[in-house]
Amino acid sequence: MKRVGVLALQGAFKEHAELIEACVRENSYSIAVCEVKTAEQLALCDALIIPGGESTAMSLIAQRCGIFEPLQEFVRDPTKAIWGTCAGLIFLAREITSDAQLVKPLGALSVAVQRNAFGRQSHSFVAQCDFSSFMVPNPKLPQNGPFPTVFIRAPVIDRVLDPANVQILHEIQSPAGHSLVVAVRQNNILGTSFHPELADDNRFHDWFLREFVIKE
Numbered sequence: 343m344k345r346v347g348v349l350a351l352q353g354a355f356k357e358h359a360e361l362i363e364a365c366v367r368e369n370s371y372s373i374a375v376c377e378v379k380t381a382e383q384l385a386l387c388d389a390l391i392i393p394g395g396e397s398t399a400m401s402l403i404a405q406r407c408g409i410f411e412p413l414q415e416f417v418r419d420p421t422k423a424i425w426g427t428c429a430g431l432i433f434l435a436r437e438i439t440s441d442a443q444l445v446k447p448l449g450a451l452s453v454a455v456q457r458n459a460f461g462r463q464s465h466s467f468v469a470q471c472d473f474s475s476f477m478v479p480n481p482k483l484p485q486n487g488p489f490p491t492v493f494i495r496a497p498v499i500d501r502v503l504d505p506a507n508v509q510i511l512h513e514i515q516s517p518a519g520h521s522l523v524v525a526v527r528q529n530n531i532l533g534t535s536f537h538p539e540l541a542d543d544n545r546f547h548d549w550f551l552r553e554f555v556i557k558e
């Protein structure tokens with residue numbers, strides 16, 4: 343049985359765990375999900391989801407409670423499946439291009455991210471995204487229609503630092519007509535600017551489990 347941990351220092355970790363549990367229930371996957379607050383809990387995991395929340399707080403708490411270095415090691419292990427959403431993406435990045443001094447990132451994902459790229463909390467929005475170019479459908483789930491993605495003080499991926507290994511999965515258009523990168527993959531690591539865990543839809547989590555964790 344594979345074990346998926348959700349980093350539970352801060353942020354939307356409960357929502358991720360609930361969606362993973364729903365996927366496991368509906369598909370009878372041999373997967374357990376657990377909250378990760380300590381290095382001992384992390385050591386039991388095959389995969390780690392780093393949720394959205396606040397990357398400054400997350401990196402500070404991780405350093406204070408002694409899990410920063412174990413996390414750094416874990417996210418650099420190519421045999422582990424890793425997914426960071428929003429603040430989790432910032433925490434995973436190699437470079438932060440705005441308010442960088444406030445966050446010590448884990449540095450595993452070779453991208454430069456701009457924090458709060460869409461403005462303040464009140465500028466939060468939901469975008470209907472079509473992920474069919476990379477998301478292989480699960481024949482058991484109703485796959486039709488766009489996926490509602492929630493952006494809350496979200497980052498964008500400004501630059502890919504290792505183009506040979508980082509694949510751009512999705513871009514959205516800014517009101518000024520610029521393409522903004524909001525989802526990338528670097529081998530075993532997935533990074534998304536948005537929060538699929540806040541949508542009432544578990545297709546994204548199901549795809550992460552099939553593509554990164556189960557890998558059949």
Ligand SMILES: NC(=O)CC[C@H](N)C(=O)O
Binds near residue numbers: 394397398
């Ligand atoms: N929804 C989120 O995770 C927001 C991220 C937050 N703006 C940060 O910089 O960490």
